[in-house]
Amino acid sequence: MDVRxxxxxxxxxxxxxxxxxxxxxxxxxxxxxxxxxYMWWNNVETKPGTGYPTKWEDQDIYKGGWEKKYxxxxxxxxxxxxxxxxxFHNPNLPVIDDYYEPFTYKYLDLIESPDMDDQPTxxxxxxxxxxxxxxxxxxxxxxxxxxxxxxxxxxxNMKGLSPxxxxxxxxxxxxxxxxLPRICNHCLNPxxxxxxxxxxxYKRGEDGVVLINQEVCRAWRMCVTACPYKKSYYNWDSGKSxxxxxxxxxxESGHAPACMHSCVGRIRYLGVMxxxxxxxxxxxxxxxxxxxxxxFHLNVILDPHNPKFIAAAxxxxxxxxxxxxxxxxxxxxxxxxxKIALPLHPEYRTMPMLFYVPPMLPVMASLTETNNxxxxxxxxxxAKVWDDNWLxxxxxxxxxxxxxxxxxxxxxMANMFSAGDTKTVRDVIKKLMAVRFYRRWVTxxxxxxxxxxxxxxxxxxxxxxxxxxxxxxxxxxxxDRFVIPAAHREQALEMMEFTGDAKGSMGFGFKEPPKRxx
Amino acid sequence: MDILNxxxxxxxxxxxxxxxxxxxxxxxxxxxxxxxxLSSQFLEGRRLYWGSVPFHWGILFLFFMHLAAFLIPxxxxxxxxxxxxxxxxxIGAFMFGITVLFGLITLFVRRINNPRLMPxxxxxxxxxxxxxxxxxxxxxxxxxxxxxxxxxxxxVLSPYLFSIFTFQPDITAVSAMPLLIKLHLIGAFLIxxxxxxxxxxxxxxxxxxxxxxxxxxxxxxxxxKKVRDPKTVWTRFRPKNN
Ligand code: SF4
Ligand code: SF4
Numbered sequence: 001m002d003v004r005x006x007x008x009x010x011x012x013x014x015x016x017x018x019x020x021x022x023x024x025x026x027x028x029x030x031x032x033x034x035x036x037x038y039m040w041w042n043n044v045e046t047k048p049g050t051g052y053p054t055k056w057e058d059q060d061i062y063k064g065g066w067e068k069k070y071x072x073x074x075x076x077x078x079x080x081x082x083x084x085x086x087x088f089h090n091p092n093l094p095v096i097d098d099y100y101e102p103f104t105y106k107y108l109d110l111i112e113s114p115d116m117d118d119q120p121t122x123x124x125x126x127x128x129x130x131x132x133x134x135x136x137x138x139x140x141x142x143x144x145x146x147x148x149x150x151x152x153x154x155x156x157n158m159k160g161l162s163p164x165x166x167x168x169x170x171x172x173x174x175x176x177x178x179x180l181p182r183i184c185n186h187c188l189n190p191x192x193x194x195x196x197x198x199x200x201x202y203k204r205g206e207d208g209v210v211l212i213n214q215e216v217c218r219a220w221r222m223c224v225t226a227c228p229y230k231k232s233y234y235n236w237d238s239g240k241s242x243x244x245x246x247x248x249x250x251x252e253s254g255h256a257p258a259c260m261h262s263c264v265g266r267i268r269y270l271g272v273m274x275x276x277x278x279x280x281x282x283x284x285x286x287x288x289x290x291x292x293x294x295x296f297h298l299n300v301i302l303d304p305h306n307p308k309f310i311a312a313a314x315x316x317x318x319x320x321x322x323x324x325x326x327x328x329x330x331x332x333x334x335x336x337x338x339k340i341a342l343p344l345h346p347e348y349r350t351m352p353m354l355f356y357v358p359p360m361l362p363v364m365a366s367l368t369e370t371n372n373x374x375x376x377x378x379x380x381x382x383a384k385v386w387d388d389n390w391l392x393x394x395x396x397x398x399x400x401x402x403x404x405x406x407x408x409x410x411x412x413m414a415n416m417f418s419a420g421d422t423k424t425v426r427d428v429i430k431k432l433m434a435v436r437f438y439r440r441w442v443t444x445x446x447x448x449x450x451x452x453x454x455x456x457x458x459x460x461x462x463x464x465x466x467x468x469x470x471x472x473x474x475x476x477x478x479x480d481r482f483v484i485p486a487a488h489r490e491q492a493l494e495m496m497e498f499t500g501d502a503k504g505s506m507g508f509g510f511k512e513p514p515k516r517x518x
Numbered sequence: 519m520d521i522l523n524x525x526x527x528x529x530x531x532x533x534x535x536x537x538x539x540x541x542x543x544x545x546x547x548x549x550x551x552x553x554x555x556l557s558s559q560f561l562e563g564r565r566l567y568w569g570s571v572p573f574h575w576g577i578l579f580l581f582f583m584h585l586a587a588f589l590i591p592x593x594x595x596x597x598x599x600x601x602x603x604x605x606x607x608x609i610g611a612f613m614f615g616i617t618v619l620f621g622l623i624t625l626f627v628r629r630i631n632n633p634r635l636m637p638x639x640x641x642x643x644x645x646x647x648x649x650x651x652x653x654x655x656x657x658x659x660x661x662x663x664x665x666x667x668x669x670x671x672x673x674v675l676s677p678y679l680f681s682i683f684t685f686q687p688d689i690t691a692v693s694a695m696p697l698l699i700k701l702h703l704i705g706a707f708l709i710x711x712x713x714x715x716x717x718x719x720x721x722x723x724x725x726x727x728x729x730x731x732x733x734x735x736x737x738x739x740x741x742x743k744k745v746r747d748p749k750t751v752w753t754r755f756r757p758k759n760n
Binding site: 080083084087088089090091093094095096128129130131189190193194196197198199201202203204205206214215216217218219220221224234236237238239240277 | 550551553554555556557558559560561562563566567570571573574575633634636637638720723725727728729731733734735736737738739
C-alpha cells in the first residue's frame with residue numbers, strides 16, 4: 001500500500017447557472033496571452049451540445065484516453081509506438097478550427113475614425129493573422145443553444161437513446177439542458193503524462209496536481225491527442241503545451257483556485273482525498289466492462305478515518321494537517337460517503353479526480369398534458385398568447401416514476417457519468433430526490449413523515465445524512481466548501497529550491513551561494 | 519586560391535564545430551525553454567503531412583547514410599564492390615533525396631501560402647529552409663553528375679573529414695574536387711554553424727528515453743520519506759522540479 005494525497009474536486013451541477021465567471025477568472029489570471037487566447041482551462045458547456053473543442057467526447061474522432069487491450073490498457077491515439085512513429089505528423093491532433101480562431105475587435109477604429117456620415121464600426125480581426133475575419137466560432141458559441149440542430153443533435157452522448165427520446169429533447173416545449181463546467185481532472189492515471197515523449201508532464205506527488213514543465217516540453221503535441229477531455233492545449237506561439245495548473249500557487253498558500261473562489265453558483269468543492277497508488281494499475285486494467293470502472297475507481301480512494309490507512313499515510317510522510325484535511329474533505333463526503341458525485345466519462349480510464357453531482361432539475365419534474373384553457377382566458381390577450389397545454393408537474397404521488405419520464409433521459413446522464421450504466425445515475429438521482437423530499441417534509445410539511453422515511457430508506461440515506469447533504473449543498477460556507485490542507489509556509493520555499501544553498505548568503509535582492517571565488 | 523581553400527576547408531569547419539558545440543550547450547543551459555520543435559501542425563495540419571513526413575524520413579535516411587560513409591567507409595566500399603548493390607544504394611539514396619526535396623518544397627509553399635503560418639515563421643526559419651533547399655538540390659545535382667558518390671565519398675571525403683576531427687587537416691584531395699562538391703561541403707558547414715540558432719536543435723532532444731521510461735511520472739518536490747528523516751541533519755536531496 002502506497003498512500004498518497006490528492007486535491008480532488010466536486011462540481012454540483014444543479015447549482016451551476018452557466019454564468020462563465022469561472023472561465024473569466026481563469027482567463028484573466030493564466031491564459032490572457034498570445035498563443036493561449038483560444039485556451040479555456042476552465043470552460044462551461046451547454047449540455048446536450050457539442051462542447052469545446054467541438055465533439056470532444058467523440059473518441060472515434062479525437063482518439064483520446066485509454067482503451068482496454070488484451071492485457072492491461074493502452075493509449076488510444078498515442079503511446080510509445082504511435083507517439084514516436086507519428087512524431088513528424090500526429091494524425092490525431094485537433095487543429096485550431098476544432099476550437100475556434102481567436103479574435104478581437106479593432107476598438108481603436110471607434111476612437112480614431114475621422115468625421116463621417118456613418119457610425120464607425122469595430123471590425124473583428126484574427127488574433128493569429130491580425131487580418132479582418134468572419135467569426136464562425138467562438139468560446140461558448142453554443143451557449144444555451146442546446147435544442148438547435150447544429151449542437152444537441154451532434155452530442156456524442158446521444159448514443160443509446162431511441163430516436164423518439166432524442167427527438168423529444170429537441171422539442172422547444174420539452175427541451176431541457178444544463179451546464180457542464182470543465183477543468184483538467186488531475187487524473188490518477190493521466191493519459192497526458194503517459195503520452196508525453198519528453199517526459200515533460202508529471203503528477204506532483206504531494207497533491208496530485210498534473211503539470212507540464214515548460215522547459216522540457218518540445219512540442220511533440222501528443223498530450224493534446226491523449227487527453228480525452230482535451231484539457232491539454234498547444235500554445236501555437238510559444239510552441240509548448242499548457243494546461244490547467246489547479247492554481248497551485250494559490251493552493252500552496254491556502255487559497256481556493258480562482259475558478260472555485262469566484263464561482264457564483266457556489267457549485268464547487270475542493271478537498272483532499274487519500275488514495276492507494278499501488279492499486280491504480282489493477283483498477284484501470286482489470287475489467288473489460290467500462291461500467292465497472294466507477295467501482296474500481298472509487299475503491300482506490302481510501303477512508304481517511306480508518307486507523308490503518310492513517311498509519312500508512314503517516315509512514316509515507318503525509319503531514320497530519322493533510323490527513324486532517326482529508327477527514328474534513330467535502331469531496332470525500334460527496335464521492336465516497338454519500339456516493340452522489342460521479343466522475344465524468346469513467347470509461348476513458350484516466351481516473352479523473354473531478355467529480356460531478358448530476359443535475360436533477362430536468363429530472364425532478366415531468367411535463368403532463370393538461371387543459372390550460374381557464375388559465376389562458378385570464379391572460380391579457382395582447383400581452384401574451386397562452387396556448388400550450390403543458391403543466392410542469394412536481395407532484396409527489398409516484399416518486400421514482402418521474403426519473404424515468406424525465407425530460408432529460410436517464411440514459412443521457414448515464415452516458416456522461418457512468419459509462420452508460422443507468423443504475424448508477426439512478427441511485428444518485430434517487431438520493432438527491434430523497435433529500436429534497438425530506439426537506440419538503442421539514443419545511444413545507446405537506447408530506448407525511450412516514451412517506452419521508454420510506455423514501456429516505458429506499459434511497460439509502462439516513463435523516464442525518466440528508467441534513468448534511470442539505471447543509472453542504474445549500475448553506476455551506478467558504479471554509480466548508482474548500483478544505484485546503486495547511487500550506488506549511490515553512491516548507492513553501494523548500495518546494496522550489498534547496499534552502500541549504502542559501503544558508504550563510506548575505507545581502508538583499510540577490511541570492512548566491514557563499515562560494516569562494518576563483 | 520590556396521588561402522581560400524585553407525580557409526574554407528580548414529578554418530571554416532573548425533569554426534562550425536566550435537560554434538555548434540558552444541551554441542547548443544549554451545542554449546540548452548541558459549535558454550532551455552527555446553528547445554522546441556515549434557510545430558505548426560496545430561494551425562495547419564493537412565498539408566503539413568505531405569511536407570513534414572517525406573522531409574523527415576528522407577533526411578533521416580540521408581543523414582545516416584552520410585554518417586555511415588564517414589564512420590565506416592571501408593564497409594561501404596566493400597558493399598559497393600558489387601555493381602548491383604552499388605546501383606541499388608545509389609538509386610535508393612537518390613530517391614530519398616527526391617523525397618526530401620519534395621517535402622521541403624511542400625513545406626515552403628505551405629508556409630508562404632497560409633496567412634496563419636506567417637506569425638509563427640521567423641526570418642531564421644526562411645533562411646534555414648532556403649539553405650536546406652540549396653543543399654538538397656546541390657546534393658542531387660552532384661549525385662547525378664559525379665556518379666557513384668557513395669564510393670568516392672567513402673574513399674576521398676571521409677579521410678578528409680577524418681583528418682579534420684583528428685586535428686591533422688589534409689585538404690589536398692578536397693582542393694581538387696569539382697565546384698559542386700565544394701559547394702555542398704560549404705553548405706554543410708554553414709548548416710552546422712547556424713544549427714544552434716535555429717529550430718534544428720529539436721533533433722538533439724529527440725525523446726528516445728520514452729521507449730524505456732514507465733508511462734506515469736510522479737515527481738516529489740522532496741523525496742518525501744527522506745526529507746523527514748530525523749537521522750540526518752543536512753539533507754543532500756535537491757528538489758526535482760526545476
Ligand atoms: S484531464 Fe487530461 S490533462 Fe488533465 S490530468 Fe487528465 S488526462 Fe491529463
Ligand atoms: S462560475 Fe460557477 S455557476 Fe458560474 S458558470 Fe462557472 S461553475 Fe457555473
